[in-house]
Amino acid sequence: MTNLLEARDLAKHYRIPTSGFIFRKYKPLHAVDGISLAIEEKACFGIVGETGSGKTTLSKLILQLEQPTSGSISFEGENLSDFDRQKTMWYRTRVSAVFQDAGSSLDPRMRVRDIVAEPLRTHGKDLSRADIKSQTEKALQRVGLGAQMLARFPHELSGGQKQRVAIARALILEPSLVILDEPVSALDVSIQAQILNLLADIREASGLTYLIISHDLAMLYHLSTQIAVMYMGQIVEMGDTEEVFREPLHPYTRALFAAIPRPIPGRVKECPALSGEISDPLNPPPGCRFYPRCVIRSDTCTSKAPALTPAGASHSVACFSAHDAPRC
Amino acid sequence: MTGATGDTQRGNAALLSVEDLKTYVFTPGGIVRAVDGVSFSIKPGEAMGLVGESGCGKSMTCHSIIGLLPTAARTIGGKIVFEGEDLTAKPESELAGYRGKKIAMILQDPLMSLNPVFTVGNQVAEVFRLDDSHASKQTVTQRVVDILTRVKISSAERRLRNYPFEFSGGMRQRVVAAMAMARSPRLLIADEPTTALDVTIQDQFLRLLKEMQAESGMALILVTHNLGIVAEVCDSVAIMYAGRIVESGSVMRVYNEPAHPYTRGLMEALPVLGVRKKRLYQIDGEPPDLCGLPSGCHFHPRCAFATGICRREYPPTKELPGGGYAACWLLDERGREQ
Numbered sequence: 001m002t003n004l005l006e007a008r009d010l011a012k013h014y015r016i017p018t019s020g021f022i023f024r025k026y027k028p029l030h031a032v033d034g035i036s037l038a039i040e041e042k043a044c045f046g047i048v049g050e051t052g053s054g055k056t057t058l059s060k061l062i063l064q065l066e067q068p069t070s071g072s073i074s075f076e077g078e079n080l081s082d083f084d085r086q087k088t089m090w091y092r093t094r095v096s097a098v099f100q101d102a103g104s105s106l107d108p109r110m111r112v113r114d115i116v117a118e119p120l121r122t123h124g125k126d127l128s129r130a131d132i133k134s135q136t137e138k139a140l141q142r143v144g145l146g147a148q149m150l151a152r153f154p155h156e157l158s159g160g161q162k163q164r165v166a167i168a169r170a171l172i173l174e175p176s177l178v179i180l181d182e183p184v185s186a187l188d189v190s191i192q193a194q195i196l197n198l199l200a201d202i203r204e205a206s207g208l209t210y211l212i213i214s215h216d217l218a219m220l221y222h223l224s225t226q227i228a229v230m231y232m233g234q235i236v237e238m239g240d241t242e243e244v245f246r247e248p249l250h251p252y253t254r255a256l257f258a259a260i261p262r263p264i265p266g267r268v269k270e271c272p273a274l275s276g277e278i279s280d281p282l283n284p285p286p287g288c289r290f291y292p293r294c295v296i297r298s299d300t301c302t303s304k305a306p307a308l309t310p311a312g313a314s315h316s317v318a319c320f321s322a323h324d325a326p327r328c
Numbered sequence: 329m330t331g332a333t334g335d336t337q338r339g340n341a342a343l344l345s346v347e348d349l350k351t352y353v354f355t356p357g358g359i360v361r362a363v364d365g366v367s368f369s370i371k372p373g374e375a376m377g378l379v380g381e382s383g384c385g386k387s388m389t390c391h392s393i394i395g396l397l398p399t400a401a402r403t404i405g406g407k408i409v410f411e412g413e414d415l416t417a418k419p420e421s422e423l424a425g426y427r428g429k430k431i432a433m434i435l436q437d438p439l440m441s442l443n444p445v446f447t448v449g450n451q452v453a454e455v456f457r458l459d460d461s462h463a464s465k466q467t468v469t470q471r472v473v474d475i476l477t478r479v480k481i482s483s484a485e486r487r488l489r490n491y492p493f494e495f496s497g498g499m500r501q502r503v504v505a506a507m508a509m510a511r512s513p514r515l516l517i518a519d520e521p522t523t524a525l526d527v528t529i530q531d532q533f534l535r536l537l538k539e540m541q542a543e544s545g546m547a548l549i550l551v552t553h554n555l556g557i558v559a560e561v562c563d564s565v566a567i568m569y570a571g572r573i574v575e576s577g578s579v580m581r582v583y584n585e586p587a588h589p590y591t592r593g594l595m596e597a598l599p600v601l602g603v604r605k606k607r608l609y610q611i612d613g614e615p616p617d618l619c620g621l622p623s624g625c626h627f628h629p630r631c632a633f634a635t636g637i638c639r640r641e642y643p644p645t646k647e648l649p650g651g652g653y654a655a656c657w658l659l660d661e662r663g664r665e666q
Contacts, residue, residue: 050526051497158614188381189553190611190630193597197610215527222599222608245602259531260601261556265579269560273535274528277496 003038004177004209005062010035010071012057016282027282031057033233034071036308039177039226044203044210046224046241048217048256052278054233055213059179062211063097064088075177093123096170100182102162106154113150116140116168123173139168143198160191164198171202180212184219196223217260221245226314229253232281232289235308239315249317251325252290258327271326288319296324342409343547344393344515345369349406351385351392358619362388362401364571370564372514375541375548377558377579379594380568381615386551389568390517393549394431395423411514428455432508436520438500441507442492448503449488452476455510471510479506479536498529502536509540516541519551534561555598559583564652567591570616570626577652587654589631625657637663 012032019025032054039045049055060066062073064080073080075091083091096119099105106115117136120127127135137147143164154162163183170178183199184192200223203210214220220227221241228238229250237250248254255274276293285291288301300320308318351363363385370376380386392403395415408415410431415423435441443451452472456463469488476484479502492500501521508516518537522530538561541548550561558565559579566576567590575588586592596609613630616622622629628638638657645655657663 050528160614188615189555189594190381190597191614193608193610194612196599197608200607217527218599218601221601222605255528257601259527261530261534261554261560262601263555263559263583263595263598264600265559265583267559273532275532277498277529278526 002041004041004043004076005039005211006074007035007037007058007062008072008074010058010061010073011069012054012061012066013069018282029281030054030233030284031281032061032068035230035233035235036071037228037235037238039209039211041176042203042207042209043226044212044224046220046227047211047213047230048215048220048227049230050215050278052232052281053230055230056181057233058230059097059181059211059213063095063179064091089123093119093173094175095177095179096173096175097179097181098163098166098170098183101186102159102166103154103186105166106162108154110153111150112140112145112152112154112157112165115154115165116172119169119173135172139172140165142171142202143168158191159187160194163187163191163195167195167198167202174206175208177209177211180210182214182216183212185214185216192219199223217256218262229256232278232284234289234318236290236319237315237317238308239312243312243315247312247315248327249311249315249322249325250290250319251294251296254325254327255293255295295326296321341371342369343372343374343411345407345409346389346393347407347409349389349392349403349408351388351397351401351403353388353398353401355400355619360618361571361621362618363392363403365406366568366571366573367406368566368573368576370515370547370549372547373541373545374564375538375550375562377562377565378549378551378568379553379555379558379565381553383615383618384568385571385618386568387519390433390519390549390551394427394433394517395420396427396433428458428508428513429511430513431515431517432511432513434501434504434508434516434518434521436523438497438504438524439492441504442500444492447489447491448476448495452503452507452510455507459511475506475510476503478540479503479509480532481506496529498525498533501525501533505533505536505540509544512544513546515547515549517549517551520553521550522557523552530557537561555583555594567594570621571618572626572655573653574627574656575652575654577648577650577654581648581650581652585650587648587650587652587659588627588656589633589658590627591654593630625655633658635663 010032011034013028013030015026016029017024018027047055061068113136116139117132120132145164184195212224224241227241227244228235231252237253248257258271274293279285279292287303287305291297291301306318306320308316311317311322347367349363349366353360353362366389378386391397393408403416449472453468456468456471473484481487481499481502522533562579565579565582566573569590575591586595593611611630616626624640625638625643628634643655643657645653646659647653
């Protein structure tokens with residue numbers, strides 16, 4: 001399969017003022033720090049990470065809402081940094097996004113029909129009113145909403161309906177890549193299942209590629225075909241979802257899997273909780289970023305950062321002593 | 329319904345029993361029946377999970393127990409019997425003696441529970457001074473350090489002088505837990521305590537909560553929408569839907585043999601790590617508006633098994649052979665006849 005989107009050594013550093021008022025001193029915050037990944041066509045690529053792991057910054061870089069400090073992103077083989085204005089407009093019709101909180105990503109003063117049709121008005125050059133209307137209705141139908149929703153305002157919708165409207169807006173231009181940033185984490189369990197099924201159905205019907213960003217491993221296990229685990233701006237483990245879940249290799253991935261509460265009563269947790277918290281991003285530990293919390297750390301880890309290396313047919317891990325971490 | 333206790337047999341007398349509790353919110357748009365006939369009981373040392381989707385009345389139930397309702401809400405019926413005494417009949421002055429002392433509460437967002445302009449040490453010390461206003465500064469400080477160490481805040485002596493904003497989310501929630509535990513309550517109500525935390529931090533906090541519960545022998549009501557957390561922390565569970573408990577019992581029984589279609593639906597709707605599901609089971613529709621509840625069983629518009637009687641009458645609560653209770657016509661002769 002061909003790669004739809006590729007990132008090479010992608011980095012985004014923010015300058016954070018640390019001290020001084022007139023003579024400000026700045027420190028770099030490595031939000032995304034040397035990420036390389038490839039998203040295949042028709043794949044469902046999941047990115048999992050905790051707060052501050054840089055997963056949202058990564059999605060912003062792909063959406064061109066932020067410019068990378070270094071590295072490059074290519075879409076269908078073309079480098080994003082070479083795009084002129086016209087090409088960028090084209091790119092925006094090919095890649096769309098659904099954000100976590102539909103309550104704040106929908107304009108409260110616009111009606112549903114205007115929200116969903118807005119991409120058509122921006123990008124579709126000479127569509128007639130009737131065309132726009134029929135396409136909007138079709139898009140709403142696709143996400144399971146009836147025509148009675150057209151005239152409503154976001155505040156008249158429930159959480160699940162708002163997220164459906166956001167999905168309809170993301171799909172109306174028939175993009176090839178949809179970025180889903182925590183698509184269901186603001187929703188109730190019964191509504192989550194509805195939206196997850198809807199997303200799976202849409203992908204099956206139209207051969208879309210998804211990039212799902214979430215902290216919910218169970219959801220990614222269910223939906224994704226490939227998965228990358230992020231920690232402090234870096235990918236620590238990546239591979240086929242089945243393989244990574246069957247045989248997680250990085251100590252962080254293993255600890256993360258163990259920490260997920262599962263609805264299976266009587267399950268005994270044998271390994272201790274992962275100690276400590278994510279390090280200060282302004283003063284990241286030298287060498288491996290996970291070192292301060294790692295149970296299998298050695299002296300090598302402080303001096304050298306492990307690179308992502310292949311550890312199986314479609315599986316790679318960034319750890320000097322992968323396999324050695326306790327599993328449970 | 330008299331007990332959500334299942335087969336836990338730690339003590340015979342209930343520490344808290346809630347009987348037919350009704351708390352309504354009086355809004356200009358109508359009366360919202362937030363809690364509409366909730367009954368359950370907890371024994372000392374028991375951990376009960378109160379599970380439900382947003383707006384099902386789980387937080388309102390807890391706020392009714394501790395007597396901290398918003399001004400528009402009033403408990404209009406039922407009893408809350410704590411250590412043999414009905415709290416609904418007590419005047420505010422007496423209730424204040426229970427709050428924090430015998431019944432403590434942890435809220436979802438620790439930043440909302442901590443005062444941003446006082447140091448953490450100051451705020452925890454305040455709790456100790458409530459009981460002993462003449463204690464010397466040194467004793468209070470020592471107690472604060474002890475309790476903060478107990479909730480695993482490293483170098484507590486130094487952190488006393490920090491403000492809440494200097495703490496991470498997980499540490500803030502542990503400070504709140506320390507304040508709740510400071511007066512050794514008999515019952516701790518934790519309302520979505522880990523929703524704002526990352527999974528690894530959530531794991532740390534839940535382990536701490538269990539540890540503290542085991543040490544002190546207090547009872548715990550854990551409000552959450554996460555069925556995984558309940559399976560890990562609780563002995564018994566009560567599932568709420570539209571202001572009522574639809575099913576309760578031991579965690580083992582409810583998870584392995586859910587009796588109510590809503591409980592079954594919730595279990596099936598959940599993606600589970602390590603369990604391949606081709607497609608998630610989906611409960612269609614949305615939770616009802618509490619201002620205009622559907623007739624009969626509140627769940628019937630979303631239920632795959634609904635029959636005529638479900639539309640007309642609310643089902644009686646039946647004791648289940650496997651332990652616990654459920655309110656569904658499928659479990660009743662009159663419902664099965666249909």
